[in-house]
Amino acid sequence: MDHETQFLSKFEEDSKSIGFLFMRAYSTWHSQIKNCLKKQSITHPQFIVMATTAYLSQNVDEVT
Template identity: 60%
Template structure:
């Protein structure tokens, strides 16, 4: 590489880049999650949607793709594809919305609830082990992540 091809970064090494460290940390955590869920024959995005649907199903309100999209921060088109795959596995069923004829109402099947109840504790255990290194700082870390998410969501809106 010649001097004209200088890499334009403000950092002396990658350990100084918060984005790079965040990405590596996320990647490490995500790899653990994916390995676990692969054994359960479900992808991480499918798990997120299934777990969110199980959570939302505890309440009487109708659940639509838009509601799932807002809950998970996954775009509506991607939610639609994930739901299609979950429906093929008989984890969910879709029907016409009572409130909006253009929307689909999403219901969890018993098989879907069973899969959620089987996988959620596994993922929660991975989270517990992965974030245990934070010790007493875990709550502060959660608050910091929530702050970042809130600020980012406001930028998008």
């Protein structure tokens, strides 16, 4: 893309786009999660697997 190319959008400002605001909020949340998990020496996918396993282990059925 050259400097003259612009992304076409119906929004005049980024702050009016719900998609842009969502991505900004998600990016902030994900960065904070990654920083917290880094202190525990685990990644976000590892945390998801452990949290899911812990949740499923509360049931009497065996988790495989």
